[in-house]
Amino acid sequence: MVDNRGPFPARAFPMHQHWLSSLGVEHPLIQAPMAGSTPPELVSEVSRAGALGSLGAGYLEPQAILDQAARIRAQTDRPYGINLFVLPDEFEADLAMVDRLRARLDALMEREGLEVRTSLPARWAPRYSEQFAALCEAQPAVASFAFGLPSAAQMGELKRRGIVVVGTATSVVEARAWAALGADAICVQGAEAGGHRSTFLHEPEDAMIGLFALLPLTVRAVEIPVIAAGGIMDGRGMAAAEVLGAAASMLGTAFLACPESSAAPAWKADLAQVEEHRVTTIRSFSGRAARGLRNRYVEAMPNTAAELPPYPVLNALTAPLRRAAAQAGRADLLSEWCGQAAALARGLPAAQLVAGLMHEYRLARRSLAG
Ligand SMILES: Cc1cc2nc3c(=O)[nH]c(=O)nc-3n(C[C@H](O)[C@H](O)[C@H](O)COP(=O)(O)O)c2cc1C
Numbered sequence: 001m002v003d004n005r006g007p008f009p010a011r012a013f014p015m016h017q018h019w020l021s022s023l024g025v026e027h028p029l030i031q032a033p034m035a036g037s038t039p040p041e042l043v044s045e046v047s048r049a050g051a052l053g054s055l056g057a058g059y060l061e062p063q064a065i066l067d068q069a070a071r072i073r074a075q076t077d078r079p080y081g082i083n084l085f086v087l088p089d090e091f092e093a094d095l096a097m098v099d100r101l102r103a104r105l106d107a108l109m110e111r112e113g114l115e116v117r118t119s120l121p122a123r124w125a126p127r128y129s130e131q132f133a134a135l136c137e138a139q140p141a142v143a144s145f146a147f148g149l150p151s152a153a154q155m156g157e158l159k160r161r162g163i164v165v166v167g168t169a170t171s172v173v174e175a176r177a178w179a180a181l182g183a184d185a186i187c188v189q190g191a192e193a194g195g196h197r198s199t200f201l202h203e204p205e206d207a208m209i210g211l212f213a214l215l216p217l218t219v220r221a222v223e224i225p226v227i228a229a230g231g232i233m234d235g236r237g238m239a240a241a242e243v244l245g246a247a248a249s250m251l252g253t254a255f256l257a258c259p260e261s262s263a264a265p266a267w268k269a270d271l272a273q274v275e276e277h278r279v280t281t282i283r284s285f286s287g288r289a290a291r292g293l294r295n296r297y298v299e300a301m302p303n304t305a306a307e308l309p310p311y312p313v314l315n316a317l318t319a320p321l322r323r324a325a326a327q328a329g330r331a332d333l334l335s336e337w338c339g340q341a342a343a344l345a346r347g348l349p350a351a352q353l354v355a356g357l358m359h360e361y362r363l364a365r366r367s368l369a370g
Pocket of ligand 1: 032033034035037056057058083145146168189192193194195196197198229230231232250251252253254256337338339340341
């Protein structure tokens with residue numbers, strides 16, 4: 001166990017030597033995987049611009065993972081990543097609770113004038129083991145995982161194929177678990193982070209650690225590179241994370257606002273006006289705690305684990321409602337995931353955003369150098 005209580009190690013790498021450069025990625029910058037919002041067009045544009053694009057594949061069936069990977073490959077031969085949620089293949093649902101929730105959701109849709117109603121899906125979620133096989137076949141440069149740890153056999157398979165493994169952690173304990181499993185790097189998600197955080201060894205409320213606390217603690221605890229995520233919206237934030245020991249920065253909400261992201265236009269339009277005190281932890285869309293905007297839907301629905309079916313059951317039930325709300329331009333009824341600093345979003349095309357972030361990052365580094 002690394003526990004350096006002496007002077008803190010200087011981690012200001014010369015830019016050409018950062019960790020991602022060993023993978024052929026020019027910039028120490030990763031576009032976060034965001035299931036449902038990071039289509040091949042966004043991923044390939046980011047990778048072409050010299051950062052690492054990431055396909056959030058958690059909601060995709062295996063064939064869709066292969067198709068989207070092929071679309072990325074058709075656009076660029078630069079490195080990119082695929083991200084999965086580590087989940088069981090099958091889920092048991094409490095059908096009485098499901099019925100109660102469906103009645104409540106349907107009543108809300110009726111009150112709000114949307115014609116859509118809930119229905120029981122054929123499956124609650126794609127099978128993780130089949131998604132994993134598709135990921136291996138797609139053979140991206142990087143595979144990242146959230147919500148849990150792959151098996152040792154799966155880690156062996158990734159290593160055999162030369163795929164770099166990034167684990168996602170929300171505490172030092174989780175980061176140590178990833179390091180012990182043999183991850184090549186760890187992404188730490190501070191509590192600021194938008195969307196679902198990866199928390200898998202704690203209750204979500206026990207893992208609400210801000211990035212400025214979690215990052216240096218993790219850098220001290222593990223020997224592998226640590227990637228910073230949560231609330232970073234510009235190049236200054238990237239430089240700040242680097243000072244605290246980050247090998248790279250991962251930005252989600254900043255890329256959500258790009259024209260290439262598939263977030264609903266009404267949701268994108270809300271991002272720049274987000275008031276940080278309205279960015280909160282929401283269970284009522286998916287059954288799992290996720291960070292997003294407190295909107296009309298959130299205020300109308302219960303928000304405790306006791307009142308809601310767990311993930312992915314509730315996520316599957318609300319998916320058609322969220323799609324219908326997006327089509328109707330009703331951002332106030334859809335899951336407006338975003339990090340705490342969402343109002344700094346710029347909505348630039350992805351390649352311009354990467355160039356702008358790197359410009360700011362270089363300026364910030366220069367001013368830190370004195
Ligand atoms: C809309 C949205 C969807 C997300 N989906 C995923 C996902 O599929 N997998 C994952 O590991 N993280 C996911 N995240 C979390 C991001 O990977 C990242 O940790 C987070 O966006 C960083 O915080 P920021 O949004 O403040 O930049 C998502 C975040 C957002 C905003």
